[in-house]
Amino acid sequence: MSDKIFDVDHVTLRFGGVVSLNDVTLHQERGEILAVIGPNGAGKTSLFNSLTGVYQPQEGTITFQGSDAKPMSVIGKKPHRVSAAGVARTFQASRMFSALTAFENIKIGAESHRGIGVAGAMLRGPKTRRDERTSDARTVELLDFVGLRAKANVISSSLSYGDRRRLEIARGLATGPQVLLLDEPAAGTNPSEKLELTTLIRKVRDEMGVSILLIEHDMKLVMSLAERLYVLNFGSVIAQGTPEEIRANEKVIEAYLGSTATETGDRS
Amino acid sequence: MKRIFASAHVKRLFSALAALAILELMTGPPGSALTPTAGFTGSFGEASSFFGIFRTQRWVVFLFLALAMYAIWSAWLMWGTQVRAATAKAVSVPRAASRTRPVRWGMAVAVLAVALLLPHLITDPFWQAAMVEQIAVYVLLALGLNVVVGFAGLLDLGFVAFYAIGAYTTAWVTGALPTAAPFGIHFNNFYAIPIAIALAMGSGIILGAPTLRLRGDYLAIVTLGFGEIITIFANNLYGITGGSQGTNTIPHFSLHVGPIKYLWGLTPVPYYYLTIVFVILFIAGFKLLEHSRVGRAWTAIREDEVAAESVGINPLKYKVMAFAIGASTAGFAGVVTASQSNTIFPSSFTLQFSINILVLVIFGGMGSITGVVLGAIVIQTGSMYLLHTPPAGYQPQDLYIYLGALLVVMMIFRPAGLVPSRRRHREIGLAEKGEGHMNEVLTGDTP
């Protein structure tokens, strides 16, 4: 019955002497909102980078099962290939194309998986124009979806922090993913933005059918959104389960919830 | 004492004096091995006219200019913001109007009309030749390098290599080299165009595919080396390229289509029109490219390669593509030059040439098509003017001193170039505020 979209099997990632991921085994069901929590430096971002082809773990396997029948082995693939297979992400410190407008940011996501077509672009033939219209329409849809329609022509670097987060989500969604990886999407946002973000993330899953993998320090947000959680500490998975189970887990309380790291939201 | 030097006024005064002293040395006479100090003493001590009013020595003139510079500088600091606000207000309406479609097209048509009439307005043979060899061809080259440097953000210091490949291909195809022409047929120059473009593009891809994985400085060094290698090949492969003598038997363009027969001869004007046609085609093509998904992908890679990859853009592919497009443009320019001058030899394909083209692009405004065209026209016209009617004390080898000074001033006051590209302009603004991810490429930060 289990339909795993991500299957991470005994993955170890080292940087010289530093072990960022230590024999990590975890999986995500299709359609699930899954969270990964843990103190700063636990290896959460490293896990995301390994899942998207940015880092190449030395040991273990990562299998992504997109919509097509063939599962893909992620390790060794370039990030753009992983994106094409159906994995989208946002970054811990948001990375927009900051000199471009919100519209252009999303459009780049919407059109990146088409072939390159220099000749088409220079001649601006009917196919190129049709493609442009399709991407424009998709972009407008997504602007509406994340509630940024009114700010379509604003340069992304002048958007508020919360708006940038939503724009980054829209840009990821524009690539037509099966799963969306969100690295601390609520960091630096205010309480009302947090609430909007929670609604938006749930909407992405419910209306678009995109699975969500979430890293977040804000416990209230995580516990209300996630259906299941993994807890990382020093690169190892120390617990997994439903929010209730995690709240009650001794090891977690000791490693994470009990420590001061809970509300700091440091960037690291 | 320390207090005096800390004063902003004193600092400004000394800066003005220093700037003018350097200018004085730049415009002064050169020294020689026998009289090494002549350049120094001559620069300051030589007799000179004080703006035609009375006779004096050079240092008096420059002292006066330094004081004037200090006065203007101080005035600007005092009232500059008001002046700028007033001018911004005054130009805001025409500027907004200039962005509308009909006005843009109108201006384009007007510029085109002037370009077409120009050979009839300027009949001096020096300038007619310069318009083709030194201006129109350089506009083409600047347009090509702009794709690499401006659009894709790659520093290419060996651009001359592709230009040389285009020129030598023309000589080869038309049977002007010691080595046999393809299939033993001496082709018309027009056939050299696709072959030169294909060869330049091919070498661009072969060079680019492995090296464009490198970051920043490494790419510059590899391209620099490639430029040198091509020149050395041209020089040393005597049996193939004609060695350091090159060749001077390249035919002109000619057209034989049914009853129409036309030969581009020694006069530059027909070449001017031929080149202008190609310049227009290249401008149109690159404009469309800039605003296509290819152009947006280049911008994305330039701004944040990690984010670009995360949305599915393959940076290597797009960089190689920019490189190939730039290379083929240079190859094409090589065909025009070789055909027009009938002559090529290795010593014209130097590093200095690559740098010259880079200066045009930086000066005009990286990433701005209008900018680089204008930059090429302004700088090339300027250097041709200095060559043709040198002012007193100017030697041809001084040119690069002036270009260097011009670039320094430009980088201080208008870092995005003469006509900045809107995207680039924003990027520079953001980088100055410490935003954006431009700096991470240098520091190697990870996502």
Ligand SMILES: Nc1ncnc2c1ncn2[C@@H]1O[C@H](COP(=O)(O)OP(=O)(O)O)[C@@H](O)[C@H]1O
């Ligand atoms: N590119 C890298 N080079 C060296 N060490 C790294 C790199 N990326 C992550 N690390 C190390 O891996 C560990 C986990 O970091 P990270 O995954 O960013 O943690 P988290 O996101 O949970 O705060 C840290 O000790 C960090 O220093």
Ligand SMILES: [Mg+2]
């Ligand atoms: Mg992190």
